[in-house]
Amino acid sequence: MRIVIIGGVAAGTAAAAKARRNNEEAEIIVYDKDEDISYSGCGIPYFIGGELKDGAQLTPRGPEFFKEKYNIEVKTRHEVLAADGKTKSLQIKDLSTGREYEDTYDKLIFATGARSVMPPIIGAELEQVFTLRNIRDMYRIKSFLDERHPKEGVIVGSGFIGLEVCESLKALGLKVTLVERLPSVTPGLDVDMATYVEEYLEAKEVKVYKGVSAKEITGTAVILEDGTEIPADFVLLSTGVRPNTEVAAAMGVELGETKAIKVNRQMMTNLPDVYACGDCIEVPHLLTEKPVYRPLGTTANKTGRIAGEVVTGGDLSYRGVLGTGIFRLFEKTIGLTGLSEKEAEKAGYEVVVCHNIKPNKVNYLGGEEMIIKGVADRKSKRLLGVQIFGGEGVDKRLDVFVTAISFKATVDDLFHLDLAYSPPYSTVKDPVAYTGQILEGEINKEQE
Structure with a gap:
């Protein structure tokens, strides 16, 4: 059996490793058009x-x-240009030689990930x-900062990555401004x-513009739509990401409501012997069971492992995502899981x-x-979601709430x-219990 995986970061390498553990005889090859594989993207802002x-x-x-540990052939700088489900063939381009x-x-797994959204800004x-988005981007940014020593930084977008980089730029001595087109920061x-x-952020001397978009970038300024x-x-x-689905869609793989690849709980697409995992797919929300697009490293690893299991005859299924996220912002931590109130x-x-x-203690x-x-449901008393802003101990409480929601806990x-x-760690009655x-x-x- 020949297993081909397109994409070699979190999901692709997890799928490859699991497939090898299950089947020592299969040929396994991974194609990735980037230079780096299996990297820790979440650590990039800290470098x-x-x-x-x-x-x-x-x-x-x-x-x-x-190659040494798993006998898996990984070809970097190789782009899959097209795939044909009828002939089970792929068109490959070696980017180093052309x-x-x-x-x-025999089995094909799409783990093509996502790419940064480029907003329509003049001068971008x-x-x-x-x-x-990746290690090459990281080194380009680091080189620019080290060589040019910029003084004024503007971050367009206030998601996790944008805010983590905000902290990094402040640590380097830059004056930092955030621009968010939505009415509030941290979507x-x-x-x-x-x-x-x-x-x-304002207490940390980070200027915030919200409810307005960036219109143009010049050599010396960012111009907003209000002038x-x-x-x-x-x-x-830092305005979000979009799933890489072009090759999959062109071969007839169905996309879902979110425009990411539609898979079942075993990572199967609508085409026989074609699977997908990671940041290119949509997944069911654990509470609503409706498809959502949540490109997170933890989800990529889980879905990659499931794909590797299923292509080698296993029966593992994905249970769903809560969209749990956490990030550090200077001395504070922000965490969220489950459904927001909205x-x-x-x-x-x-x-x-x-x-x-x-x-916290x-x-x-x-x-x-x-x-x-x-956030809870009045009728069933089920806990639906939690958001936390604080310092030490936010991660501990968040993980307790995640576990509770996953196992359908009620507020009592x-x-x-x-x-x-x-x-040193808590109060006698923990903030979880108080909540x-x-x-x-x-x-x-309300019921009285």
């Missing part, structure tokens, strides 16, 4: 800011590693304008929680929310307030969790 000194630590496994040739497959091609958070992020000119000698476009209302739930402000050991927004279940307590109590109180109050 840019100098917290990580050696960028090579983000690319610990190259083609040689996969040579084109044909290959064949200028040398001081960057996107950040994914409800407006009431995003307000805390915005206030914190505002922001001085800039470095610009990062998403829950749109999904048809009878929504009840709470805002719980409690210390006892005050006499330096407790610091964290703000937790809980949170009080009964036997959570770890010691003064459940407050939500339960709101629900009971």
